[in-house]
Amino acid sequence: MPKTQYADYSEARNLLVSYHQKPSIKLRNKLVKLHSGLVRKIAHQFSHQCTEPYEDLEQIGYLGLIRAIERFDPSQGYAFSSFAVPYIRGEILHFLRDRACAIKIPRRWQEIYNQGQKVRKKLTSSLGRCPTDIEIACCLQVSIQEWLDCKLAIQNRITLSLDTTVVHHVDCPITLGEALADPRSTSLQQQEEDRQQLQGAMSQMEEKTRIAVELVFLKELSRKEAAQHIGTSPMTVTRYLQRGKVQLVNLLQAPALAAGA
Structure with missing residues (x-):
């Protein structure tokens, strides 16, 4: 994994622990600088899908990164990049929606x-x-x-117009805007619940299978890049992913089956 593309893991980890224990603007700014490449990468991806300037998308992405830094708990043991990406993407997507940007x-x-x-x-x-x-x-x-x-x-x-009436009461009709939950809080809550469920399932997987799934499905590396990181062949990574898919489905289904029993 090129050091120019990703922040040094140990330095970033130590700063995240320090910030979690005693937050400060100085530490937060250092963390933002270390992970700026993550924001730029995501902003570039979105710049090809909408008409908004890249610079605006990048600035909005930094807001998502700051939110992620403020909410990240290093004691949970998962990668910060995996935690931060939904916040950065979510912030940009909400910006595009609010601006009524015609996304391609x-x-x-x-x-x-x-x-x-x-x-x-x-x-x-x-x-x-x-x-x-x-x-x-x-x-x-x-x-x-x-x-x-x-x-x-x-x-x-x-x-849809937020003034559209969705529930008809004689004295008090309810519009779509009044009935909708706050999309940002709902989206972030669902993402956090999904993340916790996925993290719990992945913690029960075999180590190399778990690493392959995390690199390809969560960090979005290619199978060749994942193979280089693990020290194996792309074909073996493919087998890990196939095995991991079956294990994840079984592990994620288990709580639902137990609840229904």
Whole structure:
């Protein structure tokens, strides 16, 4: 993993621990600088999908990074980059939605979304409940964040007036705007619940299988890059991913089955 692309792990980790114990603007600014490459990478990705200037997307992305730094708990044991990406992406997506920016939906995202709807129906039938976003992403063999981005991008194409009446009371009609929950808090809460569920399942997996799943599905590295990181071949990484997919589905289904018993 090139040092120019990613912050030095040990330095960043020590700073995150220090900030969690005693927050300060000075430490936060150091952490922002160390992880600025993450913001730039995500901003570049979005700059090809909308008409907003890259510089604006980058600045908004830093707000998401700061939120992630303030909320990250190093004692949980998971990678900060995996924790920060949803906050950075989410901040940019909310900015684009609020600006009513016409997002160009990539063909790949349209295909993933369409396949996801088929997978959702199939899993609903087999599980007897609505599948989680993590389960859908695993079946599609894409990262959970890419699946969430696809969903939000497609949903943002549908425009509804917030003044539309959705519940009719004689004296007090309720509009769509009044009925909707705060999308930011709802989205972040769902992402946090999914992250905790995924982290718990992954902690029970075999080490190399877990590492391969984290590198490819969460950190979005290529299989070749993951193979170099693990010290094996891309073919072996593929086998780890296939094994990991089966293990994750079984582990994620177990709590639901136990609750229904």
